[in-house]
Amino acid sequence: MGYEDKELKWVGTRQIRPDGVDKVTGRANFGADLNLPGMLTGKILRSPHPHAKIVSINTDKAAALPGVKAIVTGADMPEMPSEMAQAGEGAVNFRYLSNNIMAHDKVLYDGHPVAAVAAISDAVANEALSLIEVEYEVLPHVIDVEESMKPDAPVLHDTIFTAGVEPKPEKPSNVVMRVQMGFGDPDAGYEKSDVVIERNYTTQPVHQGYIEPHAAVVEWTENDECRIWCSSQGQFMVRTFTAKLLDLELAQVRVTPAEIGGGFGGKTTIYLEPVAALLSRKSHRPVRMVMSRDEVFRATGPTSGTAMRVKIGATRDGKIQGAEAELKYQAGAYPGSPVAPGCMTAFAPYALENVKTVGYDVVVNRPLSASYRAPGAPMASFAVESAIDELAQELGMDPIDLRLKNAAKEGTQAPYGPKFKSIGYIETLEAAKAHPNYNIPLGPNQGRGVASGFWFNIGMQSSATVNVAEDGTVCVISGNPDIGGSRASLAMMAAEVLGVDYNKVKIIVGDTASIGYNDVTGGSRVTFATGMAIIQAAEDVVQQLRERAAMTWDIGVDAVVWEDGFARPASANAGDFKPLSLADIAAKAGRTGGPINGKAAINARGAGAGFGTHICDVEVDPDTGHVTVLRYTAVQDAGKAIHPGYVEGQMQGGVAQGVGWALNEEYIYGEDGRLQNPGFLDYRMPVASDLPMIDTVIVEVPNPAHPFGVRGVGEVPIVPPLGATANAVSHAIGKRMTDLPLSPPAIVSALDS
Amino acid sequence: MAQVVLSNELGRQFAGGQTHFDVDAVNVRKLIGALDEMFPGLGAELQSDGIAIAIDGEIFSDPFLEAIADNSEVYFLPAIKGG
Numbered sequence: 001m002g003y004e005d006k007e008l009k010w011v012g013t014r015q016i017r018p019d020g021v022d023k024v025t026g027r028a029n030f031g032a033d034l035n036l037p038g039m040l041t042g043k044i045l046r047s048p049h050p051h052a053k054i055v056s057i058n059t060d061k062a063a064a065l066p067g068v069k070a071i072v073t074g075a076d077m078p079e080m081p082s083e084m085a086q087a088g089e090g091a092v093n094f095r096y097l098s099n100n101i102m103a104h105d106k107v108l109y110d111g112h113p114v115a116a117v118a119a120i121s122d123a124v125a126n127e128a129l130s131l132i133e134v135e136y137e138v139l140p141h142v143i144d145v146e147e148s149m150k151p152d153a154p155v156l157h158d159t160i161f162t163a164g165v166e167p168k169p170e171k172p173s174n175v176v177m178r179v180q181m182g183f184g185d186p187d188a189g190y191e192k193s194d195v196v197i198e199r200n201y202t203t204q205p206v207h208q209g210y211i212e213p214h215a216a217v218v219e220w221t222e223n224d225e226c227r228i229w230c231s232s233q234g235q236f237m238v239r240t241f242t243a244k245l246l247d248l249e250l251a252q253v254r255v256t257p258a259e260i261g262g263g264f265g266g267k268t269t270i271y272l273e274p275v276a277a278l279l280s281r282k283s284h285r286p287v288r289m290v291m292s293r294d295e296v297f298r299a300t301g302p303t304s305g306t307a308m309r310v311k312i313g314a315t316r317d318g319k320i321q322g323a324e325a326e327l328k329y330q331a332g333a334y335p336g337s338p339v340a341p342g343c344m345t346a347f348a349p350y351a352l353e354n355v356k357t358v359g360y361d362v363v364v365n366r367p368l369s370a371s372y373r374a375p376g377a378p379m380a381s382f383a384v385e386s387a388i389d390e391l392a393q394e395l396g397m398d399p400i401d402l403r404l405k406n407a408a409k410e411g412t413q414a415p416y417g418p419k420f421k422s423i424g425y426i427e428t429l430e431a432a433k434a435h436p437n438y439n440i441p442l443g444p445n446q447g448r449g450v451a452s453g454f455w456f457n458i459g460m461q462s463s464a465t466v467n468v469a470e471d472g473t474v475c476v477i478s479g480n481p482d483i484g485g486s487r488a489s490l491a492m493m494a495a496e497v498l499g500v501d502y503n504k505v506k507i508i509v510g511d512t513a514s515i516g517y518n519d520v521t522g523g524s525r526v527t528f529a530t531g532m533a534i535i536q537a538a539e540d541v542v543q544q545l546r547e548r549a550a551m552t553w554d555i556g557v558d559a560v561v562w563e564d565g566f567a568r569p570a571s572a573n574a575g576d577f578k579p580l581s582l583a584d585i586a587a588k589a590g591r592t593g594g595p596i597n598g599k600a601a602i603n604a605r606g607a608g609a610g611f612g613t614h615i616c617d618v619e620v621d622p623d624t625g626h627v628t629v630l631r632y633t634a635v636q637d638a639g640k641a642i643h644p645g646y647v648e649g650q651m652q653g654g655v656a657q658g659v660g661w662a663l664n665e666e667y668i669y670g671e672d673g674r675l676q677n678p679g680f681l682d683y684r685m686p687v688a689s690d691l692p693m694i695d696t697v698i699v700e701v702p703n704p705a706h707p708f709g710v711r712g713v714g715e716v717p718i719v720p721p722l723g724a725t726a727n728a729v730s731h732a733i734g735k736r737m738t739d740l741p742l743s744p745p746a747i748v749s750a751l752d753s
Numbered sequence: 754m755a756q757v758v759l760s761n762e763l764g765r766q767f768a769g770g771q772t773h774f775d776v777d778a779v780n781v782r783k784l785i786g787a788l789d790e791m792f793p794g795l796g797a798e799l800q801s802d803g804i805a806i807a808i809d810g811e812i813f814s815d816p817f818l819e820a821i822a823d824n825s826e827v828y829f830l831p832a833i834k835g836g
């Protein structure tokens with residue numbers, strides 16, 4: 001059922017989030033907050049070497065320490081076959097996942113876990129870690145992506161032979177695979193072009209920077225049930241991964257989601273849960289494990305650092321004739337960088353006839369990369385949007401006009417092949433150009449940058465339950481942790497369909513035993529896909545309410561309509577009956593068949609692609625290289641903003657993270673391959689005082705596949721900021737900046753060169 | 754006939770470098786069966802994890818019975834994750 005022609009009461013309004021008071025008063029329970037009787041502390045011993053063979057591990061002294069209850073090493077983890085298996089959002093190689101959680105025979109990065117202990121206190125656990133003797137055979141390491149691709153680079157895995165190249169390699173390599181996509185002939189396009197831009201670009205790995213470190217409590221019961229309480233982006237993902245790694249049946253594992261203090265993709269995988277489970281099984285007591293910030297930086301997923309080359313050619317009228325990109329992405333210690341989506345998204349905003357992207361997935365001695373909003377897209381977008389900006393400069397065109405000249409629209413063939421369905425990219429460009437911020441005059445040392453970005457958005461599997469209480473209040477059960485205000489948006493959609501007050505709808509996030517399967521909270525899917533499931537569950541309730549009213553009035557169900565929260569006769573011919581509210585019907589539900597509950601389980605189709613266009617104004621201090629962001633304007637097609645305030649929040653959050661990526665964030669490794677800045681003092685993320693108010697414009701080009709027109713909104717806003725910020729800085733200092741981050745030393749160096 | 758496009762890698766691996774085909778199939782299951790008959794082994798690869806399908810511009814991460822029209826455009830793509 002579509003609601004596009006209906007007057008909406010709740011959808012599109014700004015309601016108070018149900019979890020807000022608990023979160024601002026400290027009542028909400030996050031991953032580290034649970035206490036169980038007899039609970040132990042679990043801690044992990046990590047490798048100090050970036051690359052080494054584990055010769056031996058002696059835990060005897062640690063085990064003898066009073067207060068130590070269990071010790072786990074890689075030998076305790078079941079052997080996993082090296083094969084891809086469907087899990088969570090996509091395919092996972094469980095051998096790599098297992099080895100990343102606990103090294104088996106080799107450590108591959110500074111911080112790689114080698115053993116874990118459970119003890120009666122933090123102090124005892126820490127002392128036990130110091131008593132574990134690990135003998136390493138230290139190996140040469142490689143941190144940089146291009147160094148890792150060289151034939152003489154230290155090889156991390158002797159089982160990896162580059163896929164996607166001919167002839168098939170006979171020697172192992174750090175280059176996991178080569179991917180290529182595109183169509184037409186870019187070289188022929190350059191021959192027709194009046195201007196050709198070709199540049200190399202680099203970006204550094206950056207962490208998702210969630211405030212809450214990874215944390216889990218696990219209790220292994222005497223009847224072999226594994227109960228987990230943890231912070232994650234998906235309790236079902238945690239269940240699947242933990243069960244697989246420990247060779248358990250899914251029904252043996254019950255995962256209760258805690259509140260989550262940020263994830264941004266970094267909590268779509270696991271690190272602690274299987275280790276805590278093994279410690280609990282050995283000690284027969286519940287075990288809590290909480291990472292320190294140091295551990296979060298050293299051992300959990302950043303997104304990939306990259307080295308890229310982009311070439312774009314256009315005729316004098318601004319028509320792009322040819323485009324290509326070569327993208328080299330760091331995967332970290334095991335395969336799996338997001339280079340393929342990088343290739344797919346790089347040129348997605350543009351209608352091109354000749355385009356080619358080639359990507360390389362490369363392992364290096366860094367922590368395994370993890371998803372980060374729009375995985376793979378921001379880096380590629382930075383390179384392409386920088387080249388587009390330079391092209392506009394060379395052509396003497398307004399950068400938005402150049403983008404409008406080449407903008408993708410419905411029916412455009414995307415660079416990865418298929419034709420776009422309904423999209424709103426042009427609308428974002430037009431709104432950006434019309435925004436007052438775009439015409440504010442700039443002063444000395446100031447610059448303005450524009451960039452656009454794209455993300456696919458995804459649907460996938462969701463379950464939902466809507467239970468009607470006897471007094472007419474409603475409880476909705478979702479299976480997705482609430483990261484960005486989804487409780488509110490989901491409850492608003494339920495209230496809209498049922499025609500009841502939003503405040504009469506309460507929503508909880510169920511554990512894995514109390515709600516059907518849900519894919520992770522990720523890919524900007526929850527308001528779209530789980531929202532669709534909740535709409536269908538609410539419509540199931542409406543159908544039952546109409547049936548109960550029909551029963552009450554002794555007329556056919558087709559003669560009953562549901563309007564504004566009341567069952568009414570469809571017409572005068574149906575009879576003259578006093579309308580029945582949801583509460584009226586619920587109060588008598590026992591007489592008409594029993595409780596009224598609606599359910600839906602779907603694999604949501606039709607996630608509408610998202611586009612955004614951003615404008616960034618900066619001022620650069622030429623003496624210090626410090627960049628001040630003066631103004632930032634983010635425009636995005638949301639399809640339909642269910643809760644505009646939270647859509648704006650997603651946009652502002654993405655911008656803040658993207659500006660940090662562009663200006664300051666980077667991992668600093670020493671010659672010894674050890675991370676030197678594993679903390680927020682030395683890893684510089686933007687704070688509130690670093691940023692101006694981020695202006696937002698929500699464009700609404702409805703997604704026809706969703707009842708309310710929703711498109712996912714969480715990924716797109718982190719795609720354009722790298723390019724927009726870099727373009728602004730380049731204009732401010734009069735030099736093209738191609739290597740992120742644009743930290744003060746980098747800018748001073750550029751100015752001095 | 755649906756117009757089907759494989760990735761360069763799959764085309765090289767199974768179809769002698771060819772990536773574009775016209776295939777008569779009413780749904781994804783039949784399409785994959787038809788491709789597997791043309792290029793033995795390709796069907797298993799297309800059903801492996803990590804591959805998505807776009808049918809007339811809509812991307813499906815785990816398709817099976819999705820309908821394919823007579824003139825549909827079908828692309829086999831890397832599966833998409835999110836953050």
